[in-house]
Amino acid sequence: MSIKFKAEKVDVFYNEKQAINNISLNIEKNMITALIGPSGCGKSTFLRCLNRMNDVIDSCKITGNILLDNEDIYGPNIDPVDLRARVGMVFQKPNPFPKTIFENIAYGPRIHGLASNNKELREIVFNSLEKAGLIDEVKDRLDDQATGLSGGQQQRVCIARAIAVSPEVILMDEPCSALDPIATAKIEELMNEISQSYTIVIVTHSMQQAARVSKKTAFFHLGELIEYGDTDKIFTKPKNQKTLDYITGRFG
Amino acid sequence: MSLHISSAFNEDLTHINAKVNEMGGLCERMLEASIKAIKKSDVKIADQIIILDEKINTLEIEVNEAVIKAIALRQPVADDLRVLISAIKISGAFERIGDLCKNIAKRTRLVLDDFPKKTRDKIANLGEKVLEQLTKSINSYTKQDLQLAKIVWEKDYEIDEMYTELFDVLLKYLKKKKRIAAGSHLVIIAKNFERIGDHTTHVSRMIHFAITGESLNLERPKFNLPSSLGENNET
Numbered sequence A: 001m002s003i004k005f006k007a008e009k010v011d012v013f014y015n016e017k018q019a020i021n022n023i024s025l026n027i028e029k030n031m032i033t034a035l036i037g038p039s040g041c042g043k044s045t046f047l048r049c050l051n052r053m054n055d056v057i058d059s060c061k062i063t064g065n066i067l068l069d070n071e072d073i074y075g076p077n078i079d080p081v082d083l084r085a086r087v088g089m090v091f092q093k094p095n096p097f098p099k100t101i102f103e104n105i106a107y108g109p110r111i112h113g114l115a116s117n118n119k120e121l122r123e124i125v126f127n128s129l130e131k132a133g134l135i136d137e138v139k140d141r142l143d144d145q146a147t148g149l150s151g152g153q154q155q156r157v158c159i160a161r162a163i164a165v166s167p168e169v170i171l172m173d174e175p176c177s178a179l180d181p182i183a184t185a186k187i188e189e190l191m192n193e194i195s196q197s198y199t200i201v202i203v204t205h206s207m208q209q210a211a212r213v214s215k216k217t218a219f220f221h222l223g224e225l226i227e228y229g230d231t232d233k234i235f236t237k238p239k240n241q242k243t244l245d246y247i248t249g250r251f252g
Numbered sequence B: 001m002s003l004h005i006s007s008a009f010n011e012d013l014t015h016i017n018a019k020v021n022e023m024g025g026l027c028e029r030m031l032e033a034s035i036k037a038i039k040k041s042d043v044k045i046a047d048q049i050i051i052l053d054e055k056i057n058t059l060e061i062e063v064n065e066a067v068i069k070a071i072a073l074r075q076p077v078a079d080d081l082r083v084l085i086s087a088i089k090i091s092g093a094f095e096r097i098g099d100l101c102k103n104i105a106k107r108t109r110l111v112l113d114d115f116p117k118k119t120r121d122k123i124a125n126l127g128e129k130v131l132e133q134l135t136k137s138i139n140s141y142t143k144q145d146l147q148l149a150k151i152v153w154e155k156d157y158e159i160d161e162m163y164t165e166l167f168d169v170l171l172k173y174l175k176k177k178k179r180i181a182a183g184s185h186l187v188i189i190a191k192n193f194e195r196i197g198d199h200t201t202h203v204s205r206m207i208h209f210a211i212t213g214e215s216l217n218l219e220r221p222k223f224n225l226p227s228s229l230g231e232n233n234e235t
């Protein structure tokens, strides 16, 4: 197993307030890792460190190292825009652009110059929709507004949009929290299918979802990493009492 | 162990636990009664045992239903899941113990008058040893006592030893007196006590598993098979 992301002694502050405390964590390549923990424990903050989405928050300061394929992503040679093409993100609320379905997917490849002509661009769009498991549902209405789709379909448009720029990593922050069980199952199945070729990090409040989709699970509590390990171990015999209390829904 | 945030889930678990405990208590009573029936040559006691068995059967079904409901509605993990799975297994073992006690009672009715007190006492001794183990095992469940569960598991060989000895005695008696039908019932009664011992050990292993998440190794102190394997010695 090779390591995709290596976080070393990461601290994150919003002004004076420390949101992440000395977290070191290796995220393995082409595998699904779940981040779980109570609300406010720093899951989203940590996830946003991985593609420098925190850069846009002025009060946010990060120390420690985060290496992607052994390269410091906060180093001088890294362009955050390029980084975000390598490390895509899917958010809790589906957020398609107010454009057609086609344009939603084509936008990224176009600005990153991934297609040299219209035919190639169409291929990328179709491929991405196919991978996102959406092609059959939308192939006759690619010129419709993406915002007119159902929530689950919109979320899969967002996944297709993330896939379209051929990222290496996809970060997902509670991607299914607004979806019904069928749409959720489709997205989980999609994650499972693409996980051979992508490294996926998912934040989820659903223990069952973490248990179903991920190979590795990290449990965060009050900004600290309490336990990290194989998902089947975490959900059957966690080592730490805090982890046990959390996954079984006990008073800590 | 701290409580769950969901009070309804706490109640479910308490409820299931109480039912399993109740089953254990019934098994104890049935086993006690079957020993008494043998010792005292008492047919009435044997009849009571048969009624208790029905109660155990009903409870087992209730435990199964409650566990399935809890799993479906609460999606338990880790020790919660182990506790529920072992509740199913333990209640299954108690149900088997109930059946075996019933079987002992039925056979006892058939053979009581036929055998000298000395022989019956030997069988009752085996029963008492098994009862001792069963009581410990139930206590270890009620108190979630890991040490006690382990002791029960380790001591099963003592029952095997007693059974093996008894088997030889019964066989000799059977041959000498040519009382094949009645003698066979006695052998099966003894064997049933030994089986109850096995189920008791299984219960203690499940308790251990629920608490620790570790299975007790299947290898434990074992005693040999009876020295005379019936058919080989038949002349």
Ligand SMILES: Nc1ncnc2c1ncn2[C@@H]1O[C@H](COP(=O)(O)OP(=O)(O)OP(=O)(O)O)[C@@H](O)[C@H]1O
Pocket (backbone or CB within 6 Å): A014, A019, A037, A038, A039, A040, A041, A042, A043, A044, A045, A046, A057, A059
């Ligand atoms: N933009 C921000 N400015 C100031 N504080 C923030 C900001 N974003 C997050 N925080 C604080 O940082 C801590 C961690 O928040 P974060 O959003 O990472 O938690 P989370 O684990 O994702 O929670 P949830 O499960 O509710 O999404 C919280 O105390 C939060 O209030």
Ligand SMILES: [Mg+2]
Pocket (backbone or CB within 6 Å): A043, A044, A045, A173, A203
């Ligand atoms: Mg969050």
